[in-house]
Amino acid sequence: MVSEALDGVARWDPVLHFIDSLDAEGALARARSVDLGLPLAGVPFLIKARTPVGSPIVTRLIAAGAIPLGTSTRARPDAVSQTFGWNGSEYTRNPWDLSRSSGGSSAGAAAAVAAGVVPLATGGDSAGSLRIPASFCGVVGLKGTAGRVPRADGRSLAGLTIGGFIGTSVEDVALATSLVSGPDRLDPGALPRWPVPSIVGLGPWRVAYRSALSSLACDPPVDAVVRASLGVPGVVVQDAALDWLPVESAWLTLRDLDAGLAVEPSALRAAVRVRSHNNTAMADLFSSVDALVTPTTPRVAHGYDQHEQNIVVGDLSWGFNVTGHPAVSVPVGLVDGLPVGAQVVAPHGREDVALAVAARIVRAISVPG
Structure with a gap:
């Protein structure tokens, strides 16, 4: 090998x-x-x-x-x-x-x-x-x-x-x-060891779907591919409220904190408020559904040298770094010959749920040739 x-x-x-x-x-x-x-x-x-x-x-x-x-x-x-x-x-x-x-x-x-x-x-x-x-x-x-x-x-x-x-x-x-997984002498505060979950044959799973988590709209063809992936046995899409606050300012403040840069106390308090609010909003969402599904990115892959003009691609993902929820991206189809990913988010500690839902909707795709 x-x-x-x-x-x-x-x-x-x-x-x-x-x-x-x-x-x-x-x-x-x-x-x-x-x-x-x-x-x-x-x-x-x-x-x-x-x-x-x-x-x-x-x-x-x-x-x-x-x-x-x-x-x-x-x-x-x-x-x-x-x-x-x-x-x-x-x-x-x-x-x-x-x-x-x-x-x-x-x-x-x-x-x-x-x-x-x-x-x-x-x-x-x-x-x-x-x-x-x-x-x-x-x-x-x-x-x-x-x-x-x-x-x-x-x-x-x-x-x-x-x-x-x-x-x-x-x-x-x-x-x-x-x-x-599991604590290490270098990181004794890590979560306990996580056994390999059973992800096959479980369900049915109740999921909420959002094509956007801010004012930035998802490209309609990407949205359509991810929505279509949810039409499989064992996945039931339900309406569910999600009172989500935009995370850009909070993420930038927390990034600076992680980098050891000076952070204004007022900005840090605001970031913590966003984190707390969105964690509560997700807890409320998960009281009625098992998982949240979004497109992983609102666009397909940009040009290899156009990254600075395409910083919007993280708009659907970075919020779950702020809250710390488990999230998995799986391929679910193509738009203009390029892959589209679906992101499955589950409650804290429930990677097993995210993976089980992902296993239902994933579509194996292979690079041509």
Whole structure:
């Protein structure tokens, strides 16, 4: 499997530019000595660039038998918008259309998984950085409940950033999340270990649908594809009120807090009020439905070098970093030959519900050729 993945890197990285660094010899050496009794024995994966050394999301995958090939691209740190990847000289491209971005900031992860090079890649999500690239590339991205995946430097001040996975299937990201979950000496405040849930055959599930969570409208063709995905057995769409406040100002304040920047006390109090209000609104929503479904992004993938003009793509995702709810993006169809993702959001701690609903509506799509 590792040799095949390295062949895939050799074939596709010169086209897609998803590799930040590669350790082919190290990967092959690990593969030759892997314990075949481990749950991920020999499974190749990529690590998101600039992931801290010793991060539990990496060390626990390796302990489960997975083989790191190297690191995948992400956006330049000084970019206003992070919805692109950069290997130092080239933008990461979308396997569906080389003129388009693979999303970000976990850009290389999604491109490599969509191209069939690896079945799994790590990432981090502060405003949709797992879900947006998964949506743009037609694969699966899971952001768990805040604290689900332990971090090398513990819980951030504002708790926006959550580690997670991009993978080929709902089952793959669920298994990987379970294997890396639970408190760690580097993050003893992480949530308890999360067993792999049963997600097949459950339901029926009651869901609410929203095409927008702010004044920004979703493109009608994207909205139509996601709505159509809900017309499957076991999913019942219900009307339900959601008293949601816009999160842009709150997210920006909390981002600055996480970055250690000076934050005005009044701005922080306002951000906390938005977080508290939206958490209560979601609790009220979940008293009548099991999950909320939205498009993952209001647009399909933008041009690979147009990210600064397309910062709106996170409008449907970043609110759930503010509140900390689990959310998963799954592919549900195409618009103009480009993937469309549906985002399933569930109550805190109920990744099992989000994944079970996602497993009902997901549509497997493969890059042509």
